[in-house]
Amino acid sequence: MTDNIVAGAPMSDITSSVDGYVGDPAVRAEWDSRYADRQQLWSGQPNGALVAETAGLTPGRVLDVGCGEGADAVWLARNGWDVTALEVSGIALERAAGHARDAGQTIRWVHAALTEAVLPPASFDLVSAQYPALLRTPDAAAERALLAAVAPGGVLLLVHHAGMDTQPAQDSGFDPADYVWPSMVTALLDDDWVVEVDEQRPRVAPDGGAGAHHTDDLVLRARRLRGPAA
Numbered sequence: 001m002t003d004n005i006v007a008g009a010p011m012s013d014i015t016s017s018v019d020g021y022v023g024d025p026a027v028r029a030e031w032d033s034r035y036a037d038r039q040q041l042w043s044g045q046p047n048g049a050l051v052a053e054t055a056g057l058t059p060g061r062v063l064d065v066g067c068g069e070g071a072d073a074v075w076l077a078r079n080g081w082d083v084t085a086l087e088v089s090g091i092a093l094e095r096a097a098g099h100a101r102d103a104g105q106t107i108r109w110v111h112a113a114l115t116e117a118v119l120p121p122a123s124f125d126l127v128s129a130q131y132p133a134l135l136r137t138p139d140a141a142a143e144r145a146l147l148a149a150v151a152p153g154g155v156l157l158l159v160h161h162a163g164m165d166t167q168p169a170q171d172s173g174f175d176p177a178d179y180v181w182p183s184m185v186t187a188l189l190d191d192d193w194v195v196e197v198d199e200q201r202p203r204v205a206p207d208g209g210a211g212a213h214h215t216d217d218l219v220l221r222a223r224r225l226r227g228p229a230a
């Protein structure tokens with residue numbers, strides 16, 4: 001596929017792969033179809049909440065969950081972050097890797113679902129999930145995977161479109177009950193975490209791209225104070 005795309009390997013072992021996807025093939029096919037329908041699905045600009053919420057953070061290791069066409073990942077790399085970017089769509093990763101090459105940035109690409117990827121636990125100073133389409137499961141696997149990736153002292157930044165979680169199921173097949181929302185992650189936070197931001201605010205939306213019609217964000221920013229007890 002592209003430079004440095006593989007799933008199911010420790011970070012230090014991430015290398016080129018023809019097709020190392022790990023996850024539900026149907027989910028991959030769904031997202032590949034969405035990307036194939038348009039030459040560019042997103043705006044190509046970093047998400048406003050990410051830019052705002054990382055302004056005071058010292059760059060370190062970051063996991064970009066659902067990186068899409070790579071705008072956030074490239075922006076983070078340009079600003080000094082050591083970026084690992086995860087995505088289920090191979091088409092999106094091809095585009096993201098091309099944008100990174102054009103920008104002269106080195107990024108680790110992981111072609112996997114979040115719950116299936118083998119990532120170093122408690123190793124990221126920032127885990128960024130901007131409007132992720134994470135499927136809900138009875139064991140809260142996606143929520144726990146987000147939290148597990150954050151290093152002690154690190155930050156989880158989860159941003160979603162306000163109001164989507166309360167919408168009824170749609171004829172298109174979208175049902176909010178199938179997906180993870182920020183409140184579900186907040187419910188899992190214990191004394192090892194402190195919530196720094198948990199609010200709804202007007203969205204700073206990049207011009208163009210799918211999703212530009214959404215006007216408000218739910219922003220959850222939580223800092224991990226310490227790792228789980230042994």
